[in-house]
Amino acid sequence: MIAHLILRRLLGAIPSLVAVVVVTFMLTRALPGDPAAYFAGPAATPQAIEEIRHKLGLDKSLPLQFVDYLGDLARGEFGQSLTTGQPVAQDILARLPASVELTLAGLILALIVALPLGVAAATRPGSWIDHLARVVSTAGVSLPVFFTGLLLVYVFYYLLGWAPAPMGRLDLFTSAPRTITGFFLIDSLLTGEFATFRAAAAQLTLPALTLALFSVAPLARMTRASMLGVLSSDFVRTARANGLSRGTVLVTYALRNALLPVVTTLGMVFSFLLGANVLVEKVFSWPGIGSYAIEALVASDYAPVQGFILTMAVLYVTLNLLIDVLYGLIDPRVRIEA
């Protein structure tokens, strides 16, 4: 049944991917700026600029450029990035794990805080814990991530010296673990390099905290609202009336039923975080794809921008699929309707 669902979803994703390919191509071409002039360097003559334009294939007509682009895609080539000078596919493969590791760490941190907070707030509406949840959520949403990021760096690195220097995924004297998954935390554990694990975890703490602060708000609010609804429903009343323990009522009966909208929010927050990453990556010199895409955009470097959007599109499709499957696991009704 689930296999059938996955297959149907995958087929459904094809038109969106095709649309993404076409739209990114058109959008990047519509960007202001002339990459040939940009890359010809400071003292270029019009002739030098034309030479570069020819080398980049930008003197061809748009349809021809599109055909070239499709051909490259079919061969798995995303083109060359002019800002880093590397093949885009290689750049993205090297940087994606950094972004995903950071986002996941932030999200898990947020979940650990938001779920209990939301449940506690729902069970005691109007109490101090409810107010605390409200304050934390409001603060988290209203403070922009680059601000919280810089603030955390200022306090924990510059003033207190507790956090390591914000210089990316590892400090200078630790070398990266052998690449297995690309996640430093997992790779260093698999290869048994515990010093590296500690170093990577230390570097990850502040940026993950920054992202977590930002995403606690929607998750906690959603948990609270959804729990409130479920807690006042008939089956919870029945469970209580039958003398089930408080824990069983809350977790098995209420929370499981309240999770559906939370999972939806989780999916949204996750995809949103992948985007919000851009600023956090800048602040912490995190070598992820967000900062990569921004630099490429500023330079009108087409290939990395297209590669980035395409990767993101694929990620979103996968993510939505995962969420759909999760729905089915949590709520049998979804499985049957599918």
Place this chain on the structure above:
Amino acid sequence: MKRLLRALCLTAAVTVSTVPALAQTRNETLLVVIESGTNSLDIHTVGANPASYGVTWNTYDRLLTYGTKTLPDGTLSYDYNNIKPELAESWKFTADDEITFVLRKDAKFHDGTPVTAKDVKWSFDRMVSVGGFPTFQMKAGSIEKPEQFIVVDDHTFRVKLLRKDKLTVPDLGVPVPTILNSELVKKNATEKDPWGLEYTKTNSAGGGAYKVESWKPGQELVLARNDDWKSGPLPKLKKVIIREVPSAGNRRALLERGDVDVSFDLPPKDSQELAKGGKVKVAGVPIENSLWYVGMSLKQPPFDNVKVRQAVSYAVPYQKIMDAAIYGRGIPMFGGPAKPTSAAWPQPSPYNTDIAKAKALLAEAGFAKGFETTININQGAASLAEPMATLLQESLAQIGITTTINKIPGANWRAAMLKKDMPIAIDTFSGWLNYPEYYFFWGYHGQDAVFNIMSYKNPEMDKLIDAARFETDRQKYEEQIKGFVKIAWDDMPRAPLFQYYLDAAMQKNITGYTYWFHRGIDFRPMGKE
């Protein structure tokens, strides 16, 4: 339990023994943070960015280089008047139109292959053939065709001159004419890419003082000393790590906490405050042959009227810009003598902030009531240019000129410069080769190069610029320079603001930092006390 104990003892022993070793390495390792790094390991590749100049400067040798001198404030700078051999052991003019270079016999590339004249010829052939920036830069010194380069024997190389050009020899000491390991590159060249540019973009193929140990584009570059380097004294630093830290605040925090050794090319406010703070030292050297200016396009009326341009030049709030936009990190280029007294460039213009005079000039031009126009800036340089634009806007309002500020995205700025449709633009230009006529050739000459964003044309000035380019008589040369500078002051297509500093902040134990015209760091003379 026993095993655990043994393991603990072992760990302790290892920790104890690695501490001095680590301290030792730390002392021979230089940690540099910058905003964004190189995109190529070879300056000849398409789109190699300015950061690549500094990298290739350390990883490749050239035939010639420049000596160093000490500036009045104690900072070291390259010496334009002292051209020294590098890979060449000696060089001389063997005829009026011919320079002969004798190469070092003991020089080797990083892979151990000896450097021969064959490699030199191949490298020269390459830089004049690949097109784009390298070819163009060599042309500036009349180095244009492969036929000019002759291999006499394994260690003798000759360049035939097309014309007598005083820029030929200096041009051989800029970052572009690197000497590559020709056999290694040829092995990795393809039919589509006969000069092996794809290979050298990610692989270093030279014989310079430093080898590329690892490179993660957009993140980090690690250089390791080439212990067999023969073209100069062996560098003190064994390892150099260049990390990209995009946030300026973090670069400053890293330096102040002592976690990094050097922060390069930092914002003026940070330089000023760090210099005042006294925890670290700041080396600020005015960038040679460079100028920030307010340009007025002659193609956009009413700026075709010289009185309007002069009026604007008198309305620029020069001192306010020095204080509030660049925090004093530049040399003022205003309030000078009425006529140029020296042949130096840049030199202060005779203009000063004088609102009454500006109003009078504007009235004479027939715009007593003022007009509306735009001030254009490059968003890529907005941290500097935007405060300047705002100050200018405020000042122009006083003489009745209403302006809007137009921020153009970095990627589009070059295209906008080519179009030359910006009534007022605030920008900078600097020339590698330190000659006034070189600057004017790009910025003022009627050939209408990209950098003449005012589209200024004056045949009289062009004649002087062209003459100065090939003038050999010192006296006449200086007269020509004063001549075109005077015209620039009279016609005022651009109002000079200041000569900007290139700032590097470093720990107090760092020695040997040297200013270079290419604005990269030369790690070879650097060390730690």
